[in-house]
Amino acid sequence: MLKGKTFSTRGAIITFCLGLSLSSFSQRTSIRGFMDVFASYQDKKTSFGLGEQDLFITSELNDRLTFLGETVFKFSPNSPTQFDVSIERVVIKYNITGNHNLLFGKHHTPINYWNDTYHHGRVYFPTIERPLLFSSQMIPLHTTGFSLQGHDLGAIKFGYDLMFGNGIGSGEVKDNDKYKSLTVAIHIKPADRLRIGASYYHDNISPGATVHGTINKWKVNQSLISGSIAYFGNKVELLTESTLAINTTDTTGSQTSIGTYLYAGIKATEKFIPYIRIDNLHYQEEEVFYHNDNTTSFVGGFRYQINYLAVVKLEYQYQQSAMEGNLNKVTVQFAIGF
Amino acid sequence: MILLQQYSGIKIRKILYIFLFFFVVSTARSQDSTLTVISHRKGAPPEMKMSELISVFLGEKERWSDGTKITIVLMKTTTPVGKETCRKVYARTGNSVLQYWNLQSFAGKTQLPMMFNSTDELEAFVAQNPGAIGIIDKASSIPETKTVMIGGKKYF
Secondary structure (H helix, E strand, O other): OHHHHHHHHHHHHHHHHHHHHHHHOOOEEEEEEEEEEEEEEEOOEEEEEEEEEEEEEEEEOOOOEEEEEEEEEEEOOOOOOOEEEEEEEEEEEEEEEOOEEEEEEEEEOOOOHHHHHOOOOOOOOOOOOOOHHHHOOOOOOEEEEEEEEEEEEOOOOEEEEEEEEOOOOOOOOOOOOOOOEEEEEEEEEEEOOEEEEEEEEEEEEOOOOEEOOEEOOOOEEEEEEEEEEEEEOOOEEEEEEEEEEEEEEOOOEEEEEEEEEEEEEEOOOOOEEEEEEEEEEEEOOOOOOOOOOOEEEEEEEEEEEEEOOEEEEEEEEEEEEOOOEEEEEEEEEEEEEO | OHHHHHHHHHHHHHHHHHHHHHHHHHHHHHHHOOOEEEEEOOOOOOEEOHHHHHHHHOOOOOEOOOOOEOEEEEEOOOOHHHHHHHHHHHOOOHHHHHHHHHHHHHOOOOOOOEEEOOHHHHHHHHHHOOOEEEEEOOOOOOOOEEEEEEOOEOOO
16 A cells, blocks of 8 residues: 555656756756956955956757856046946857867857866856966957867867857958958877877968057967966866967068966865965067066865855965066955855 | 683774674765756657757757757756766766856856756756757656667666
8 A cells, every 4th residue: 555655656756857858958057157256466466356247148959059158347547337247248150060160150269178167157166366378368268150060079088179150350340351361270088087198280360450558550460379287186286378479470570479387286175275376577678569578377275165156265466567567466266056 | 800801802903893884884985876857858869869869968069950049058067966966977076067057057158057956847947948958867757758778778
């Protein structure tokens, strides 16, 4: 009797779940978000601040078509409300076959591991801020266009990205010139949690294009060669990336700049991770495309992971910069995902 | 008095042995807990190697060989089956597994897996969705599902 009752209860649960899954599977949409707050001490002054608020939407439209959108609300001193809305990623992905996909939209250029992995979710960043390679604008963070992407192919888990886009200086709806940017990126994952990658980026930047907040005066032929090693193991975390930038103009010839960073962390416990990060930016003297602010920075701090959606980081940064002088700064950040 | 002390000493020792016995048995039982892989009839092969299973559950494969899209289904990481899945398949803690999946989804690599509180819910979902594969602690009783052998075994 009891057995029969148990069976009928179980049957009812299964029937209910079948109905629920039938009604909810046709389209899976998820809306999530990220944000962070921080406090910093610099020049004998303490400041409190808001980071970005990131709205992240994914939707599975059918078994081949998916959508991803990332919109950021952030402080902007020039806006009447002091905040701006920025579309960071809008990607429509079509699965061609197996692990091969075709992607359209505005992407984070898959030029290195950090740009292809962490995006705007500071809860996932190993350090409080991105490496200087990003803030120096040595690499193009976004590309609007299309790409072919493959992943986890064969025994070494080979992956590739082949991306064509509007290129540097273009808007989101129109290219400013006839040239297209090209990104070719490859990576392998020869062991669990280890990824080794390399990429090549090429673009021609036209005179008159607004780049890095200023109007570009020369036609610049740009090639970026990047390499990265990422290992996030149970005990040790290591991420190092370098970009070699070769900018060629008719008047200055080829000028070479190098941006590098090394991050290393030790998982003292599952939640407590002390870390360091060393950044270096070096520009050749006659470089005309970048700001040529030779900089070295040291960051030391720790990360306390309350759980996978809440992280506190405390960090000290010492930075030597040719143009902006020295910087000593202590920052604490509380980043969450929801 | 001495005899009484000796008698109580022996009794206490006996009680301790009995407790020790039950402790060892219960520990052995908890370590013995086994997992089994179930899938929808369409999609997953009848047998896989452990390394293939891990690869599938890391989201490294988008489609089965017949072209059906893979949908990963897990027990919540706070449930006993979920905890065991994290340990045996992911070699990570529950928190690390959730972090892994959130980062994969955030990078646009894959969709988050479906997660359930009960094995009945999980089985029902797998039964309704071609290509779905999940891990539970007992053989499935629903006709639309099948058990996937791992390294030639029903349980691992």
